[in-house]
Amino acid sequence: MRVTVYAGSSPGNRPVFAQEAARFAAELAQAGAEIVYGGGSVGLMGTIADAALAHGGKVIGIIPESLAQAEVAHPSLTELHVVETMHERKELMARLGDCFVAVPGGVGTLEELFEVWAALILGHHSKPVMLLNTDNYWSRLLSLVVRTGHYGFMSEEEVTSLLPVTDAADLLATMASWSPPPPRWPARPVTNALTG
Numbered sequence: 581m582r583v584t585v586y587a588g589s590s591p592g593n594r595p596v597f598a599q600e601a602a603r604f605a606a607e608l609a610q611a612g613a614e615i616v617y618g619g620g621s622v623g624l625m626g627t628i629a630d631a632a633l634a635h636g637g638k639v640i641g642i643i644p645e646s647l648a649q650a651e652v653a654h655p656s657l658t659e660l661h662v663v664e665t666m667h668e669r670k671e672l673m674a675r676l677g678d679c680f681v682a683v684p685g686g687v688g689t690l691e692e693l694f695e696v697w698a699a700l701i702l703g704h705h706s707k708p709v710m711l712l713n714t715d716n717y718w719s720r721l722l723s724l725v726v727r728t729g730h731y732g733f734m735s736e737e738e739v740t741s742l743l744p745v746t747d748a749a750d751l752l753a754t755m756a757s758w759s760p761p762p763p764r765w766p767a768r769p770v771t772n773a774l775t776g
């Protein structure tokens with residue numbers, strides 16, 4: 581099982597973010613899950629990779645050439661794919677993962693999260709999309725998502741398809757009991773790599 585992790589390229593300004601990211605990655609590794617992530621060694625991205633590797637996990641990084649220096653491509657991953665564009669990075673991260681989880685991060689993390697979540701809603705894949713809700717980091721985002729349902733922009737099933745989890749055990753349990761929301765539009769062939 582592979583878990584694609586979207587994570588901040590900064591550590592945040594509270595120790596709890598790195599502590600919980602490290603615990604999460606270590607527990608995933610101990611449970612035998614492989615991690616797919618953005619390939620950098622900075623911020624929570626690096627924390628995730630280091631903790632999983634230190635606990636015997638396999639970690640696959642995918643980094644665009646243009647960011648290999650800025651985000652300091654991690655030197656000791658199980659696999660590192662250097663791709664040409666951000667788009668290729670997101671596509672490969674989405675294709676390789678059996679589920680997606682965002683740990684705290686900024687706009688890059690949000691952008692990656694929303695792309696795979698929107699693809700789920702459109703029925704382009706049927707993999708769970710989760711949030712590691714460290715210190716309630718994502719709770720206001722979840723409130724906003726509830727509001728989209730309240731005002732009639734998303735169905736109840738769509739609203740509840742973005743899943744907060746507390747730790748790795750919760751992620752694994754959530755995956756085991758999960759079923760995708762009904763696709764918003766009738767199925768038709770798509771050429772997008774996010775078909776899974």
Ligand code: AMP
Binds near residue numbers: 589666667686691692
């Ligand atoms: P941030 O959450 O802003 O610290 O960014 C987390 C990661 O998302 C970093 O590795 C960024 O390079 C990456 N990122 C930002 N925008 C994109 C994008 N459009 N496609 C793929 N990765 C991105």
